[in-house]
Amino acid sequence: MHPPADHPIRTPAEHLAAMRDRTPLVQCITNFVAMNVAANVLLAAGASPAMVHAAEETGEFTPLVQALSINIGTPSPGWATGMRAAAAAARAAGLPWVLDPVAVGATSYRQALCGDLMAFEPTVIRGNASEILALAGVEARGRGADSADSVEAAETAARALAERSWAVVAVTGPVDYVTDGARAWRIANGHPLMPKVTALGCSLTALVAAFLAGGGDRAEATVAALACFGLAGEQAAEGAAGPGSFAVALIDALHAMTPETLERGARVSAA
């Protein structure tokens, strides 16, 4: 169900162009905080969002989309049933899907839900360092939805989780880390204002799903999405007076991003 690893190598710019060529329909089951922000991020970047979460319709709806993003940020039993149904439908249809394990270390309910979802083999897992540590079963110091651990501290756990689950694992923070268990990259794009705006991580997870829908190697598509989002953050910060105007400028920067700008601005290195 995962794209084969023998795709020709694409640059982040080529991944952006491929995503936009497809204008992928991305089903998002996300939290109440992120719903609007994530939809606007997808639209600005060139994808098409659909916030569909009811178990009653997802079996019918998920096969119509090009990628799925599941974020457990504000879980409840009905939504959890919808998440499991959507993940099952994505797996059955061979669609790429991304898991965002928000605050998974905080409660046993979130841990159990992520355990259920992991059984449906996410294509990519994207979280902050504390979330990836907790999901990997390593002691983490998360504070709710925020990380209290460094990306570096989560790298070994991320690799182990990728090997164990066969998901690509993306750990975000000041410098992001992406691994498929065999290969790894660091993405140095981003700006310190990004964690000062809620739901940007959640929105990035949805953007990763959109980039996966563009095809190619799933790890490289993930790296491309992170570089694109981080670079948009850098550009947005240039004229921002603080987190409020930054959030608006980030949407504008994603909309204005071109493959050429991304080619020049992506700071990706092998890890």
Ligand SMILES: Nc1ncnc2c1ncn2[C@@H]1O[C@H](COP(=O)(O)OP(=O)(O)O)[C@@H](O)[C@H]1O
């Ligand atoms: N201190 C920072 N400096 C630069 N970029 C950051 C920083 N913290 C987070 N980011 C960026 O913010 C985005 C969201 O990541 P993160 O804050 O780790 O997710 P979450 O909101 O899920 O905790 C990513 O693009 C990441 O690279």
Ligand SMILES: Cc1ncsc1CCOP(=O)(O)O
């Ligand atoms: C604040 C909050 N509480 C539950 S979900 C959520 C949003 C978290 O968003 P992000 O992980 O992108 O910062």
Ligand SMILES: [Mg+2]
């Ligand atoms: Mg998050």
